[in-house]
Amino acid sequence: MKIRKTTEKDIDRVMDIYAYARKFMAEHGNPNQWGVKNWPPKSLIQNDIEEGKSYVCLNDDEQIVGTFFYNHGIDVEPTYLNIEDGQWIGDNNYGVVHRIASDGSQKGIGSFCIKWALDKCRHLRIDTHSDNYVMQNMLTKLGFTHCGTIFVYEDNDPRLAFEKIEN
Numbered sequence: 001m002k003i004r005k006t007t008e009k010d011i012d013r014v015m016d017i018y019a020y021a022r023k024f025m026a027e028h029g030n031p032n033q034w035g036v037k038n039w040p041p042k043s044l045i046q047n048d049i050e051e052g053k054s055y056v057c058l059n060d061d062e063q064i065v066g067t068f069f070y071n072h073g074i075d076v077e078p079t080y081l082n083i084e085d086g087q088w089i090g091d092n093n094y095g096v097v098h099r100i101a102s103d104g105s106q107k108g109i110g111s112f113c114i115k116w117a118l119d120k121c122r123h124l125r126i127d128t129h130s131d132n133y134v135m136q137n138m139l140t141k142l143g144f145t146h147c148g149t150i151f152v153y154e155d156n157d158p159r160l161a162f163e164k165i166e167n
Helices: 008-027 042-050 109-121 133-141
Strands: 002-005 054-058 064-074 093-102 123-129 145-151 158-165
Touching: 002 109, 008 042, 008 054, 008 064, 008 093, 042 054, 054 109, 064 109, 093 109, 109 123, 109 133, 123 133
Parallel strands: 093 123
Antiparallel strands: 002 054, 054 064, 064 093, 123 158, 145 158
Protein backbone atom coordinates (compact mmCIF):
# COMPACT_ATOMS: atom_id res chain seq x y z
CA MET A 1 0.00 0.00 0.00
CA LYS A 2 1.01 3.61 -0.38
CA ILE A 3 -0.32 7.07 0.48
CA ARG A 4 -0.71 10.11 -1.76
CA LYS A 5 -2.56 13.42 -1.62
CA THR A 6 -6.16 13.34 -2.74
CA THR A 7 -7.00 15.07 -6.02
CA GLU A 8 -10.31 16.46 -7.27
CA LYS A 9 -10.68 13.47 -9.60
CA ASP A 10 -10.70 11.20 -6.52
CA ILE A 11 -13.70 12.89 -4.86
CA ASP A 12 -16.39 10.42 -6.01
CA ARG A 13 -14.34 7.43 -4.87
CA VAL A 14 -13.59 9.11 -1.55
CA MET A 15 -17.28 9.84 -0.96
CA ASP A 16 -18.11 6.19 -1.79
CA ILE A 17 -15.60 5.11 0.87
CA TYR A 18 -17.24 7.39 3.43
CA ALA A 19 -20.66 5.94 2.54
CA TYR A 20 -19.27 2.44 3.10
CA ALA A 21 -17.71 3.54 6.41
CA ARG A 22 -21.00 5.01 7.68
CA LYS A 23 -22.76 1.72 6.92
CA PHE A 24 -19.95 -0.29 8.54
CA MET A 25 -20.00 1.86 11.68
CA ALA A 26 -23.79 1.59 12.01
CA GLU A 27 -23.59 -2.20 11.65
CA HIS A 28 -20.90 -2.35 14.36
CA GLY A 29 -22.68 -0.36 17.07
CA ASN A 30 -21.65 3.16 16.07
CA PRO A 31 -24.57 4.66 14.11
CA ASN A 32 -24.25 8.21 15.45
CA GLN A 33 -20.65 9.30 14.79
CA TRP A 34 -21.13 9.95 11.07
CA GLY A 35 -24.52 8.52 10.23
CA VAL A 36 -26.92 11.09 11.65
CA LYS A 37 -25.51 13.99 9.63
CA ASN A 38 -24.24 11.96 6.68
CA TRP A 39 -20.74 13.01 7.72
CA PRO A 40 -18.42 14.14 6.25
CA PRO A 41 -19.99 16.46 3.68
CA LYS A 42 -18.52 16.64 0.19
CA SER A 43 -17.78 20.36 0.64
CA LEU A 44 -15.52 19.60 3.62
CA ILE A 45 -13.59 16.98 1.67
CA GLN A 46 -13.21 19.39 -1.26
CA ASN A 47 -11.84 21.98 1.16
CA ASP A 48 -9.42 19.40 2.62
CA ILE A 49 -8.21 18.65 -0.92
CA GLU A 50 -7.74 22.34 -1.73
CA GLU A 51 -5.72 22.81 1.47
CA GLY A 52 -3.59 19.74 0.70
CA LYS A 53 -4.67 17.91 3.85
CA SER A 54 -6.67 15.05 2.33
CA TYR A 55 -4.92 11.78 1.55
CA VAL A 56 -5.83 8.47 -0.04
CA CYS A 57 -4.43 5.01 0.53
CA LEU A 58 -3.78 2.94 -2.58
CA ASN A 59 -3.54 -0.83 -2.69
CA ASP A 60 -0.92 -2.68 -4.73
CA ASP A 61 -3.12 -2.33 -7.83
CA GLU A 62 -3.17 1.49 -7.43
CA GLN A 63 -6.86 1.42 -6.42
CA ILE A 64 -8.05 3.84 -3.72
CA VAL A 65 -9.00 1.77 -0.67
CA GLY A 66 -8.85 4.36 2.12
CA THR A 67 -8.89 8.05 2.87
CA PHE A 68 -8.11 10.42 5.75
CA PHE A 69 -7.32 13.99 6.78
CA TYR A 70 -3.82 14.74 8.09
CA ASN A 71 -2.30 17.94 9.39
CA HIS A 72 0.76 18.73 11.50
CA GLY A 73 1.93 21.77 13.42
CA ILE A 74 1.46 23.75 16.60
CA ASP A 75 -2.06 23.45 18.03
CA VAL A 76 -3.42 22.34 14.63
CA GLU A 77 -6.68 21.10 16.17
CA PRO A 78 -8.48 23.84 18.12
CA THR A 79 -10.86 21.39 19.82
CA TYR A 80 -7.82 19.71 21.40
CA LEU A 81 -6.98 22.82 23.43
CA ASN A 82 -9.54 21.75 26.05
CA ILE A 83 -9.31 18.18 27.28
CA GLU A 84 -11.40 16.82 30.15
CA ASP A 85 -10.89 13.86 32.47
CA GLY A 86 -7.16 13.73 31.68
CA GLN A 87 -4.40 15.53 29.86
CA TRP A 88 -2.25 15.29 26.76
CA ILE A 89 1.15 13.68 27.30
CA GLY A 90 3.13 15.76 24.78
CA ASP A 91 3.65 19.37 23.81
CA ASN A 92 1.51 21.34 21.38
CA ASN A 93 3.45 20.43 18.19
CA TYR A 94 1.72 17.33 16.85
CA GLY A 95 0.02 15.68 13.91
CA VAL A 96 -3.67 14.93 13.76
CA VAL A 97 -5.69 12.39 11.76
CA HIS A 98 -9.40 12.87 11.16
CA ARG A 99 -12.05 11.28 8.96
CA ILE A 100 -10.14 8.05 8.44
CA ALA A 101 -12.10 5.43 6.48
CA SER A 102 -11.51 2.38 4.33
CA ASP A 103 -13.56 0.47 1.79
CA GLY A 104 -13.18 -2.77 3.76
CA SER A 105 -11.47 -4.54 0.87
CA GLN A 106 -8.52 -5.69 2.95
CA LYS A 107 -7.36 -5.69 6.54
CA GLY A 108 -4.91 -3.16 7.84
CA ILE A 109 -5.83 -0.11 5.77
CA GLY A 110 -6.58 2.07 8.79
CA SER A 111 -3.44 0.97 10.61
CA PHE A 112 -1.34 1.64 7.52
CA CYS A 113 -2.72 5.20 7.25
CA ILE A 114 -2.14 5.96 10.92
CA LYS A 115 1.40 4.54 10.83
CA TRP A 116 2.12 6.69 7.76
CA ALA A 117 0.98 9.82 9.62
CA LEU A 118 2.99 8.85 12.70
CA ASP A 119 6.09 8.35 10.55
CA LYS A 120 5.62 11.90 9.22
CA CYS A 121 5.50 13.64 12.59
CA ARG A 122 6.41 11.15 15.39
CA HIS A 123 3.69 12.71 17.61
CA LEU A 124 0.08 12.03 16.72
CA ARG A 125 -3.27 12.81 18.29
CA ILE A 126 -6.58 11.34 17.22
CA ASP A 127 -10.09 11.21 18.65
CA THR A 128 -13.04 8.92 18.18
CA HIS A 129 -16.61 8.48 19.29
CA SER A 130 -17.16 6.42 22.45
CA ASP A 131 -19.16 3.88 20.41
CA ASN A 132 -16.40 3.40 17.84
CA TYR A 133 -14.89 0.27 19.37
CA VAL A 134 -13.21 -0.72 16.10
CA MET A 135 -11.14 2.50 16.10
CA GLN A 136 -10.47 2.31 19.83
CA ASN A 137 -9.15 -1.25 19.49
CA MET A 138 -6.96 -0.29 16.54
CA LEU A 139 -5.47 2.67 18.41
CA THR A 140 -4.77 0.50 21.46
CA LYS A 141 -3.06 -2.13 19.27
CA LEU A 142 -0.94 0.63 17.71
CA GLY A 143 0.24 1.74 21.15
CA PHE A 144 -1.80 4.92 21.57
CA THR A 145 -2.66 6.14 25.07
CA HIS A 146 -6.17 7.24 26.01
CA CYS A 147 -5.63 10.76 27.39
CA GLY A 148 -9.14 12.08 28.17
CA THR A 149 -12.20 13.51 26.49
CA ILE A 150 -12.60 16.31 23.96
CA PHE A 151 -15.64 17.85 22.30
CA VAL A 152 -15.91 18.72 18.62
CA TYR A 153 -17.75 21.65 17.05
CA GLU A 154 -20.09 19.49 14.93
CA ASP A 155 -22.08 18.07 17.85
CA ASN A 156 -22.11 17.73 21.63
CA ASP A 157 -21.02 14.09 21.70
CA PRO A 158 -17.82 13.53 23.68
CA ARG A 159 -14.85 12.04 21.85
CA LEU A 160 -12.18 9.84 23.37
CA ALA A 161 -8.80 11.46 22.84
CA PHE A 162 -5.71 9.36 22.09
CA GLU A 163 -2.05 10.23 21.63
CA LYS A 164 1.21 8.54 20.71
CA ILE A 165 4.73 9.91 20.69
CA GLU A 166 7.62 8.03 19.10
CA ASN A 167 11.26 8.88 19.74
